[in-house]
Amino acid sequence: MSLIIEDLNFSYSNKFGIKHISTKFDNSITAILGPNGSGKSTLMKCLTNLFRWNGTMIYKDRRIAASDKEFFRSRLSYLPQSAQSDSTITVFEAILLGLINSLSFHVTVEQEKAVESIIESLELTELSGHRICELSGGQLQMVSLAQAIVKKPEILILDEPLNNLDVHRQFSLLDQVASLTKNSHMITIIVMHDINLAARYAENILIMNAGEVYSQGSPKEVITRRMLHDIYNIQSEIYTGRFGHQVAEFIGISKESTGCNALNI
Amino acid sequence: MKQASVVDQIPLEANKNKRQYKTVIMQKQLLLSVMFLLLVLLFIFDISYGPAKLSFSTVLQTIFHPEAAEEKIHIIVWTIRLPVSIMAILVGAGLAIAGMEMQTILNNSLASPYTLGISSAASFGAVLALVTGYSILPRTVQNFVIPLFAFAFSLGSSMLIYFIGKAKKEKATIILAGIAINFLFSALNSIFTYYVPDEVLRGITNWSQGSIVGATWIEDAIVLTVLVLTIPILLKEAWKLTSLCMGDTTAKALGINVDKLRTRILILASLITAISVCFVGTIGFVGLVSPYVAKRIVGEEQRFFIPASLITGALMLSISNILSKVELLGVSFPLSIITSIIGIPFLLILILQKKG
Numbered sequence: 042m043s044l045i046i047e048d049l050n051f052s053y054s055n056k057f058g059i060k061h062i063s064t065k066f067d068n069s070i071t072a073i074l075g076p077n078g079s080g081k082s083t084l085m086k087c088l089t090n091l092f093r094w095n096g097t098m099i100y101k102d103r104r105i106a107a108s109d110k111e112f113f114r115s116r117l118s119y120l121p122q123s124a125q126s127d128s129t130i131t132v133f134e135a136i137l138l139g140l141i142n143s144l145s146f147h148v149t150v151e152q153e154k155a156v157e158s159i160i161e162s163l164e165l166t167e168l169s170g171h172r173i174c175e176l177s178g179g180q181l182q183m184v185s186l187a188q189a190i191v192k193k194p195e196i197l198i199l200d201e202p203l204n205n206l207d208v209h210r211q212f213s214l215l216d217q218v219a220s221l222t223k224n225s226h227m228i229t230i231i232v233m234h235d236i237n238l239a240a241r242y243a244e245n246i247l248i249m250n251a252g253e254v255y256s257q258g259s260p261k262e263v264i265t266r267r268m269l270h271d272i273y274n275i276q277s278e279i280y281t282g283r284f285g286h287q288v289a290e291f292i293g294i295s296k297e298s299t300g301c302n303a304l305n306i
Numbered sequence: 307m308k309q310a311s312v313v314d315q316i317p318l319e320a321n322k323n324k325r326q327y328k329t330v331i332m333q334k335q336l337l338l339s340v341m342f343l344l345l346v347l348l349f350i351f352d353i354s355y356g357p358a359k360l361s362f363s364t365v366l367q368t369i370f371h372p373e374a375a376e377e378k379i380h381i382i383v384w385t386i387r388l389p390v391s392i393m394a395i396l397v398g399a400g401l402a403i404a405g406m407e408m409q410t411i412l413n414n415s416l417a418s419p420y421t422l423g424i425s426s427a428a429s430f431g432a433v434l435a436l437v438t439g440y441s442i443l444p445r446t447v448q449n450f451v452i453p454l455f456a457f458a459f460s461l462g463s464s465m466l467i468y469f470i471g472k473a474k475k476e477k478a479t480i481i482l483a484g485i486a487i488n489f490l491f492s493a494l495n496s497i498f499t500y501y502v503p504d505e506v507l508r509g510i511t512n513w514s515q516g517s518i519v520g521a522t523w524i525e526d527a528i529v530l531t532v533l534v535l536t537i538p539i540l541l542k543e544a545w546k547l548t549s550l551c552m553g554d555t556t557a558k559a560l561g562i563n564v565d566k567l568r569t570r571i572l573i574l575a576s577l578i579t580a581i582s583v584c585f586v587g588t589i590g591f592v593g594l595v596s597p598y599v600a601k602r603i604v605g606e607e608q609r610f611f612i613p614a615s616l617i618t619g620a621l622m623l624s625i626s627n628i629l630s631k632v633e634l635l636g637v638s639f640p641l642s643i644i645t646s647i648i649g650i651p652f653l654l655i656l657i658l659q660k661k662g
Binding site (some may be wrong): 089141142259 | 327558561
């Protein structure tokens, strides 16, 4: 089971967008890396059908049209970049909203149980009755994750979920996502900036630059001195860490000028 | 075959959460019941209170056994007070619902039919219907033409506010635009006063002051019909409307067509405003105060927020109607002055609050 995209294109009315994106997402974690403005979030918004994309999308050997709203609603969950909320609904109610496409006026016992289970698994029990406006940035991010996964999506897309999280919470969130991905055989796509965390958690990495795919493959194939030099204009050393993951040690900004041509999208 | 997810593997009896949620729901239902009971009591008190004071039992007997009542009491209860007391409840509920949905879709707790100038626009529409010749039509025809005019202007100004809100994100901008609309339609209403005959002038003065005195059964029936037709639609969209309070990005990520939902709800809110205003004129602050109070009682989950706002609005106008019958130093005040005295402190609180 995989999500295949071929020649995906999108352009903003007066700015550059993304072009000729072709890749395959498997039942594992794929990290999308790239400098600011390289088109990562634009790609995510195309995959979630929030933007009108052109190209081909194939899932389970079936071609998916942009008009197939039911597919995007039922199979896919999207966690957008974190936003503060001054809402006074409770954490329980916020997570319940993740089931919005099946919710009617009366909440069923099954729906309640689904929310309760997610609250337990993400260790949010203490926060269950709290209002959203009372939560810290990290707590809100975990609640948003719970909201995204409560409907048991087959494809989970997270856009920079680690923003505003301390190191402990970054690991906690990624551990949860990794466990869910493995146990539920989900296709998980995460946009992130931390190259070493991507190497540790993702089985595949896709590097975006200037609206196009720069490279894609396993962390060992993709995270190279050359890539860091070309994309980020950074000098680095790459080695295998204690746990067998690729580790990038950053030395500093490269002295010579490079093709770091991120666009301000 | 799809394997069981982590969600499936977790024991289902997360009893603590379950109890918490069930308790919260029960508390909200209890609060709504208490509020409703209070409204019923105030409604009966409203009918009993006036120049001729009636006891609760007389009122109840006259309502449930009208044939057994004295003719004088029958007229006081059935012809004079009941249509007015019912209008207070209906208009209060309508303005509160319109206010809460405007606040929800504009994400601005300062929004209401009054502060956005939509009540003024609807009043202008109603007055326009009168002065352009519909006053010569029979009363029953007027009862349908006036709401149509009110709705047209209410919808037009709502759309204008909506597009201003989209163009300028600052919460204060929308209120300033509302003040401008308010001034515009108040001025236009005043212009009419120089041209119309005395009979129509009295009607315009009534509208501009906001008064439910003289409400009739047919007017009650029209307002009730619109509320009965629109509120179930809002309740049906309760979860989608709740998702808006998490922000547009989250609502869109949940699969909600936010723009379409906003337009649909704005049309409904404009219709409810128009129908609430067209028979009684501009009554301020009900749509501002009621959602403020209701949100603090039951929160923003719209399955409870909608009925709580509705009852709070009805309570506010019922209380205001009773107070408007109290004579202070030999003078009793119009309803709209009382709602303003209640509402202005709330408006100041909302303005001074850090978060809108």
